[in-house]
Amino acid sequence: MQQYILRRLAILPLLVFGITLIDFVFINLAPGDPVTAMINPNEMRELDPEAVEARREALGLNDPIMVRYGIWLKELAQGNLGYSMIKSLPVSEMMWNGLRVTFPLLLLSLVLTTILGVVLGVISALKPHSPLDYALTAWAFAGVGMPSFFFALILMRVGAVGLNWFPTSGLYTPGEPFSITDRLHHMALPLLALSINGFGGLMRFTRSSLMEVLNEDYVVTGRAKGLANSVVIARHALRNALLPVVTILGLSIPSLFGGAVVIEAVFNIPGIGLLLVDAMKTKDYPVIMGGILMSGIIVLTCNLLTDIAYAVVDPRIRYAN
Amino acid sequence: MQIDQSLNAKPAPPSSPQNLAAEADRQQRKTQSGRSRAWKRFRQHRIALISFWLVALMAVVAFLAPVLAPTSPTTTNLSLSLHGPSWDHWLGTDEVGRDILSRTMFGARISLSVGLISVGIAVVISIFLGTISGFYGGLVDGIIMRFTDVVMCIPGLVIVLALVSILGPGIFNIMIAIGVLGWTGTTRLMRGQILSVRERDYVFAARALGASNARIMSVHVIPNCLAPILVSATLGIAGAILTEAALSFLGFGVVPPDPSWGGMLNSARSLTRLQENPWVWLPPGVMILVSVLAINFIGDGIQDALDPKAGSRS
Numbered sequence: 001m002q003q004y005i006l007r008r009l010a011i012l013p014l015l016v017f018g019i020t021l022i023d024f025v026f027i028n029l030a031p032g033d034p035v036t037a038m039i040n041p042n043e044m045r046e047l048d049p050e051a052v053e054a055r056r057e058a059l060g061l062n063d064p065i066m067v068r069y070g071i072w073l074k075e076l077a078q079g080n081l082g083y084s085m086i087k088s089l090p091v092s093e094m095m096w097n098g099l100r101v102t103f104p105l106l107l108l109s110l111v112l113t114t115i116l117g118v119v120l121g122v123i124s125a126l127k128p129h130s131p132l133d134y135a136l137t138a139w140a141f142a143g144v145g146m147p148s149f150f151f152a153l154i155l156m157r158v159g160a161v162g163l164n165w166f167p168t169s170g171l172y173t174p175g176e177p178f179s180i181t182d183r184l185h186h187m188a189l190p191l192l193a194l195s196i197n198g199f200g201g202l203m204r205f206t207r208s209s210l211m212e213v214l215n216e217d218y219v220v221t222g223r224a225k226g227l228a229n230s231v232v233i234a235r236h237a238l239r240n241a242l243l244p245v246v247t248i249l250g251l252s253i254p255s256l257f258g259g260a261v262v263i264e265a266v267f268n269i270p271g272i273g274l275l276l277v278d279a280m281k282t283k284d285y286p287v288i289m290g291g292i293l294m295s296g297i298i299v300l301t302c303n304l305l306t307d308i309a310y311a312v313v314d315p316r317i318r319y320a321n
Numbered sequence: 322m323q324i325d326q327s328l329n330a331k332p333a334p335p336s337s338p339q340n341l342a343a344e345a346d347r348q349q350r351k352t353q354s355g356r357s358r359a360w361k362r363f364r365q366h367r368i369a370l371i372s373f374w375l376v377a378l379m380a381v382v383a384f385l386a387p388v389l390a391p392t393s394p395t396t397t398n399l400s401l402s403l404h405g406p407s408w409d410h411w412l413g414t415d416e417v418g419r420d421i422l423s424r425t426m427f428g429a430r431i432s433l434s435v436g437l438i439s440v441g442i443a444v445v446i447s448i449f450l451g452t453i454s455g456f457y458g459g460l461v462d463g464i465i466m467r468f469t470d471v472v473m474c475i476p477g478l479v480i481v482l483a484l485v486s487i488l489g490p491g492i493f494n495i496m497i498a499i500g501v502l503g504w505t506g507t508t509r510l511m512r513g514q515i516l517s518v519r520e521r522d523y524v525f526a527a528r529a530l531g532a533s534n535a536r537i538m539s540v541h542v543i544p545n546c547l548a549p550i551l552v553s554a555t556l557g558i559a560g561a562i563l564t565e566a567a568l569s570f571l572g573f574g575v576v577p578p579d580p581s582w583g584g585m586l587n588s589a590r591s592l593t594r595l596q597e598n599p600w601v602w603l604p605p606g607v608m609i610l611v612s613v614l615a616i617n618f619i620g621d622g623i624q625d626a627l628d629p630k631a632g633s634r635s
Contacts, residue, residue: 018471030487145614147563149570150606153589161596168592258478262567266590276479277571280486288483296475
């Protein structure tokens with residue numbers, strides 16, 4: 001177990017290094033450099049080219065790319081992600097504020113996806129080829145193909161504009177003190193929209209996995225020795241059927257994060273996604289860079305947690321090493 | 322093609338490479354019948370078949386859009402602003418009086434071409450990297466696979482958004498961004514395929530006969546690896562259509578006034594439009610949903626057709 005986790009941890013720095021490398025190369029593809037980006041193009045013409053060059057030299061932009069990468073990494077290691085060119089705030093602070101909004105959203109969406117997917121999948125598997133099963137399967141397929149932003153618009157139209165049950169945007173009611181109910185009230189529609197894509201796949205997976213397990217010898221044995229059906233399902237079949245669910249959930253994190261970017265933009269939720277979209281609109285490269293790095297690290301962390309969780313729930317993996 | 326291999330994998334005398342090579346050649350010729358058998362199984366998959374004709378119809382409409390569309394998708398007419406569906410404009414008009422039906426038809430062109438071309442780029446990269454990785458193994462394999470791991474860590478939409486914001490909006494940049502970044506999953510798949518196929522007897526036989534690496538790869542190994550790639554590519558088209566729609570929806574995609582489904586949905590971000598003029602945003606949204614669903618079903622159908630054992634999954 002320990003060895004397994006240690007091995008996973010050992011390749012972590014390599015992957016983080018890879019992400020920083022891609023991030024850095026990416027931003028260097030962008031036209032212009034921070035100096036020209038900071039200067040109003042109208043003033044640029046009147047500026048002394050030598051002064052611009054001096055500024056470039058002072059900022060180290062004339063150094064070879066490897067040197068610049070080294071400098072950037074050193075700053076990064078000290079937690080310095082640079083400053084936003086538009087809002088002149090430290091990027092790390094903006095990221096942290098965004099993360100505090102996005103993380104609960106992702107987490108709750110994972111919980112919602114899991115509950116919906118597993119419960120509906122079990123119902124489906126227990127009554128295979130019934131009308132209910134077909135209805136749920138159709139619903140799951142629709143969920144997989146549904147563009148989350150289109151679903152978000154429909155939810156907004158029905159739940160917020162039509163029925164007026166939920167707010168159309170934002171994360172809290174302005175002027176009111178923070179409360180969990182107010183937060184959840186605002187997060188309800190975004191959460192539903194964010195979970196639509198994930199639950200369908202999970203449901204289909206749970207269904208086929210459970211149906212397979214139901215034919216296993218130990219399930220037949222359980223029934224043969226007279227165990228109640230609910231015990232056989234819950235304690236024997238489901239436990240084994242759900243092991244791979246951990247992996248499926250882990251694999252869905254990157255697309256969930258991508259979904260959060262769009263959903264945050266639709267509902268105007270000030271998370272890391274909206275931050276990124278705004279930064280990309282204004283070409284605020286330090287923020288884009290920080291955002292790519294953060295999203296990579298979030299996914300990496302989630303992958304690691306998934307692997308560990310898998311080893312915890314499945315003894316076969318624990319002892320294989 | 323896969324089926325043929327499993328059917329024909331009868332033990333041949335390993336001492337006669339000529340026999341095996343001949344067997345491999347025979348297999349290659351027999352893929353024709355394998356293909357027709359697969360097509361037969363595909364037709365039995367009713368939803369996949371309906372989806373196939375649906376997508377074919379969409380492709381025809383997209384191709385013939387300049388002929389079929391009632392009006393030009395970009396001609397504005399402010400006196401017709403936001404008219405509801407009528408006989409003149411079946412799906413109504415948008416805020417500057419453009420015909421929604423025409424725009425939806427032309428939108429299919431963008432969605433389908435972005436889907437096809439970006440997946441084409443991704444598949445070429447995947448086959449190239451996956452083949453090298455699987456065939457040479459060792460250090461090359463390690464480097465390519467770690468690189469794949471790293472790219473997979475960054476959420477696809479985020480990195481495509483970043484690339485498009487650097488390259489600038491526009492349909493070609495979207496195709497390139499989605500294609501250049503969408504190869505990771507398929508590359509892993511291709512590598513796995515190569516690893517399993519290169520151990521087949523007919524590959525050893527070809528090597529024993531003195532065939533060069535290039536010939537073994539191009540004639541014996543790669544063609545026998547492509548079936549799962551086809552499934553993955555089909556599903557990739559659906560994913561690419563969704564990504565393009567999301568990009569255009571966020572304002573990073575196809576440049577207005579060119580009609581793209583995601584861009585048309587963008588107008589529903591205004592609450593009055595959302596509430597009062599559903600005909601402006603429902604058709605493109607429904608089209609994205611329908612095309613993605615249909616392409617996913619086709620992918621499922623192809624998978625079942627090529628791998629009958631997995632066909633019972635529901």
